[in-house]
Structures are given as C-alpha cells and as structure tokens.
Amino acid sequence: MxxxxxxxxxxxxxxxxxxxxxxxxxxxxxxxxxxxxxxxxxxxxxxxxxxxxxxxxxxxxxxxxxxxxxxxxxxxxxxxxxxxxxxxxxxxxxxxxxxxxxxxxxxxxxxxxxxxxxxxQEDKASQLSFGPDRYGHFNFHPRDVGGMMRFLQRVLDFRLSDVIGDDYAYFMRCNPDHHGIALVRGKGTLHHHAWQTQSIADLGKLGDRLNKLGRELIWGPVRHGAGNNIAAYFVEPSGNVIELYTDLEQIYDPNRPPVVWGEDENWYNMWSNYRPMDFRTHGLAPANPAP
Structure with missing residues (x-):
C-alpha cells in the first residue's frame, strides 16, 4: 500500500x-x-x-x-x-x-x-533463521535537513509523519510504516539502517549475541516517541549503526497531519530521559561525494 x-x-x-x-x-x-x-x-x-x-x-x-x-x-x-x-x-x-x-x-x-x-528478483530463504523479517528504514543527518525533507516530498512523494522542533528533524513515510526515512539535522552522514523483527525478545537476544563476542549495544532497548518503535542499536565495522526494532506505528490515513514535537521534548525515549551523548557521533558520509 x-x-x-x-x-x-x-x-x-x-x-x-x-x-x-x-x-x-x-x-x-x-x-x-x-x-x-x-x-x-x-x-x-x-x-x-x-x-x-x-x-x-x-x-x-x-x-x-x-x-x-x-x-x-x-x-x-x-x-x-x-x-x-x-x-x-x-x-x-x-x-x-x-x-x-x-x-x-x-x-x-x-x-x-x-x-x-x-x-x-525474488530470493526465498530455504529455512528461517534468527534474523529480522525485513529492512525497514534509514536515518541520516543532512546539513540542510529542511532542504532534504522538501526534496523527498517534491521528487519522491514522501509524506511527513512527525516534525521535531524548528527545522531540526523530520520523519517521513512512503507506505504505512511511520517512517522509511528519518532526517535529523547534522553533519551530512548516514547514521543507521534499521530492520524489523517480531518481538522485543529478539532485541534481548541481539544483546546476548553481542555480549558473547565481547561487544555491546550502544543504546536500548528504548521506546521512541516518534514512531513508537522499540529499538536497540549497535555499531558495525564500517562505523555505521544498525538498528533492530519492533512495534513501529502504522499510518493508514494518507492525509494524517504530522505529529509536532518540540526539539526539547522527549520524542526519543518514552521510558526515561536518557540518551547516550555519543550516539549521534557514529555514521558514514557519502563514499563518492559529488564535486
């Protein structure tokens, strides 16, 4: 849809x-x-x-x-x-x-x-593993966040789901998922790509797998306000972040007005005010930036 x-x-x-x-x-x-x-x-x-x-x-x-x-x-x-x-x-x-x-x-x-x-092409898995159901969205940090938002609207028909602050962040959708692309004003980098799973228990198991390898989650599980999803994050070898999430809000009304948050409101963690200070320092710039 x-x-x-x-x-x-x-x-x-x-x-x-x-x-x-x-x-x-x-x-x-x-x-x-x-x-x-x-x-x-x-x-x-x-x-x-x-x-x-x-x-x-x-x-x-x-x-x-x-x-x-x-x-x-x-x-x-x-x-x-x-x-x-x-x-x-x-x-x-x-x-x-x-x-x-x-x-x-x-x-x-x-x-x-x-x-x-x-x-x-279709490629059916021969058997089910412990992994997520599908790729869901990505979050990146444009320098001109408003310009990127308007580009996604004007050229690709994305719609606004949530607006954060005064030109600070935008959550945008192309189907019922609350967001396929999230934009947060930053340094011109991709922050994370995100994958949908069925249960919060899968987020705990992700933490267990990382722990066995001597690694760790950098945040979560956490319940976001914008999107309502429960999420957990870790850093991959490239320096980018991977999110595993569940329970993302679904929006079936194409004309639903965006939810508006103040930049200082707790739109990022409904369970507490905690947000790691270095969370947004991770990420990747374009590999081959245009001249």
Whole structure:
C-alpha cells in the first residue's frame, strides 16, 4: 500500500574497508543471509528478495547508495523526469548491481546517491533463521535537513509523519510504516539502517549475541516517541549503526497531519530521559561525494 511514486524501501549500499567483518556482523549478529557474491560486493537479505543490504569492498568507508522501489514503470519514468527537471546528476541509466530488472541512479542533495528501481528478483530463504523479517528504514543527518525533507516530498512523494522542533528533524513515510526515512539535522552522514523483527525478545537476544563476542549495544532497548518503535542499536565495522526494532506505528490515513514535537521534548525515549551523548557521533558520509 502506498500513496505516491515509491511504495517500499529497497536497500542500503555501504562501501566498506572491512568486507568480511561487515558480512560477519550482518549474518552472524543481525541474522541476514547472503544471497549473492560478486568480485567486489556481497548481497544480503532478510525477506524473500535478492537484497536489502549491499556491502561493496572499497578503500573507504562510506555510503554507496540508498535504494527505493518505484510503484511501477510509469512511476519510475515520472521520477526520472523530476530528477532531470531538478538538475540532479544521473550516474547510471541502468541498475548498478545484481538482481534488479530496471532502474536508474542519481546524485541527490549533499552527495547521496539514490537508486530508483522496479523488478527486484525474488530470493526465498530455504529455512528461517534468527534474523529480522525485513529492512525497514534509514536515518541520516543532512546539513540542510529542511532542504532534504522538501526534496523527498517534491521528487519522491514522501509524506511527513512527525516534525521535531524548528527545522531540526523530520520523519517521513512512503507506505504505512511511520517512517522509511528519518532526517535529523547534522553533519551530512548516514547514521543507521534499521530492520524489523517480531518481538522485543529478539532485541534481548541481539544483546546476548553481542555480549558473547565481547561487544555491546550502544543504546536500548528504548521506546521512541516518534514512531513508537522499540529499538536497540549497535555499531558495525564500517562505523555505521544498525538498528533492530519492533512495534513501529502504522499510518493508514494518507492525509494524517504530522505529529509536532518540540526539539526539547522527549520524542526519543518514552521510558526515561536518557540518551547516550555519543550516539549521534557514529555514521558514514557519502563514499563518492559529488564535486
């Protein structure tokens, strides 16, 4: 179900200097499965699709791309025209990786690459593991958070779910999930990609797996106010953060007005006022920023 040109969050692509360590975290800690491996990339998924996360071997740690699924071919072409009208640079007129039928990529605001596509291959898991159900959203910290919000509205038809403060943060949706993209004013970095699971017990088990490896959660479990989800976070080898969450608010009214919070209100932790001071210091800049 969607109300615009994009109907699903597709994937996150990350360039990493520690490919095998990143794949270990994704498969052995988060619980994804490897679906394909090429000479320089590893494709991973939780759901029955070819990929929802891609690690690209690189000499830098950074964001490779954000993948978004268009409703159909007409929507894909409409977005392509909007991108052209906005003057954004097209970096590929065809899918950049494996497992996608049709799509294109462009450099959006602040150097982040967006890949818009249709027709991802199906890849059914042979058996269920301990991992999440699916990829859900990403959170990043643009310098011009208002400009990024308006770009997502104007070009990709995202809608506002929550507004935080005076041009401080925006939570935006492309389907009933409260947010597919969260924006918090910052230094121009991706902060985390997030994965939906069925129970808060799965968040506890994530903490147990990290503990066995001598590692730790950096925050959570915590109940957010914006989105209502229960979440836990850890840092992957690239320096980016991974979130596992459950119980995210669902919004079925396409015209529901956004919930408005004050910046100093407790929109981030409904169970206490605690928020780690270094939580937002993690993250990744675009790997290949536009000149």
């Amino acid at each position: 969607s109300w615009g040109l994009i109907n699903a969050m597709g994937h996150v692509g990350i360039q990493t200097t520690k490919l095998e360590e990143s794949v270990f975290d994704a498969t052995q800690i988060l619980g994804l499965r490897e679906t394909e491996r090429t000479s320089d990339a590893v494709y991973l998924a939780a759901g029955n699709v070819h990929h929802e996360l891609v690690y690209v071997e690189s000499d830098v740690d950074g964001v490779d791309s954000f993948g978004l699924v268009a409703v159909n071919g007409d929507a894909l072409r409409t977005i392509r025209r909007r991108v052209e009208d906005e003057g954004f640079k097209i970096v590929s007129e065809k899918p950049r990786g494996a497992g996608i039928e049709d799509g294109f990529s462009f450099v959006g605001p602040e150097g982040f690459v967006f890949e818009i596509y249709i027709g991802m």
